[in-house]
Amino acid sequence: MSGTRDDDRHGKRIEAYLSLPSFLTIVSSAVEVFRRETLGYLIGIKGENKFMVEYAIPYQTAESTATQSTIDPNRVLRINEILETLAQGLEYIGDFHSHTVYGHIPGTVRPSGMDLMSTVPGELNLICAVNLKRKSARWRQNRRGILTGTVGAYRIEIGGYYVERAHFGRKYRRVVINCPPITGFNEG
Numbered sequence: 390m391s392g393t394r395d396d397d398r399h400g401k402r403i404e405a406y407l408s409l410p411s412f413l414t415i416v417s418s419a420v421e422v423f424r425r426e427t428l429g430y431l432i433g434i435k436g437e438n439k440f441m442v443e444y445a446i447p448y449q450t451a452e453s454t455a456t457q458s459t460i461d462p463n464r465v466l467r468i469n470e471i472l473e474t475l476a477q478g479l480e481y482i483g484d485f486h487s488h489t490v491y492g493h494i495p496g497t498v499r500p501s502g503m504d505l506m507s508t509v510p511g512e513l514n515l516i517c518a519v520n521l522k523r524k525s526a527r528w529r530q531n532r533r534g535i536l537t538g539t540v541g542a543y544r545i546e547i548g549g550y551y552v553e554r555a556h557f558g559r560k561y562r563r564v565v566i567n568c569p570p571i572t573g574f575n576e577g
């Protein structure tokens with residue numbers, strides 16, 4: 390079974406491949422600030438309907454609260470300058486942030502209304518949901534294209550979404566998240 394009904398309706402499905410280093414950075418930075426949210430950016434290569442994520446880099450100065458993180462847009466400009474000069478072939482391809490427990494409400498990989506309002510069309514958006522685990526589970530990609538597993542005391546989910554063009558409302562497409570170094574090559 391490949392693709393969901395959503396994907397069929399909107400055309401070709403969009404996939405992202407996480408390198409092991411980018412996966413480790415996203416998970417460790419999300420767990421490190423558990424009960425607050427982390428925020429960072431993704432460096433890699435963008436192909437047609439496909440993102441190769443090489444590095445994930447947390448913003449060191451994001452204003453972080455339990456429910457949202459914000460970042461000064463000038464910092465994004467400075468990062469792009471650095472990449473243009475130093476990282477040949479790699480580019481800024483999107484960002485990631487975490488969702489976590491808020492009171493008794495568990496964090497999910499669903500983008501919030503605020504997330505969608507600030508989403509840049511054409512960029513990859515990853516959400517890493519961190520909750521306390523009930524039992525251990527090995528890492529796998531579930532049927533909705535979400536990467537899920539446990540580490541330490543936590544249950545982690547990494548989901549992706551994508552907005553084709555600027556619009557009002559809450560429409561977005563799910564991005565299928567792959568990380569073969571973690572799930573093995575025969576999953577899905």
Ligand SMILES: [Zn+2]
Nearest residue numbers: 488500501504
């Ligand atoms: Zn969010």
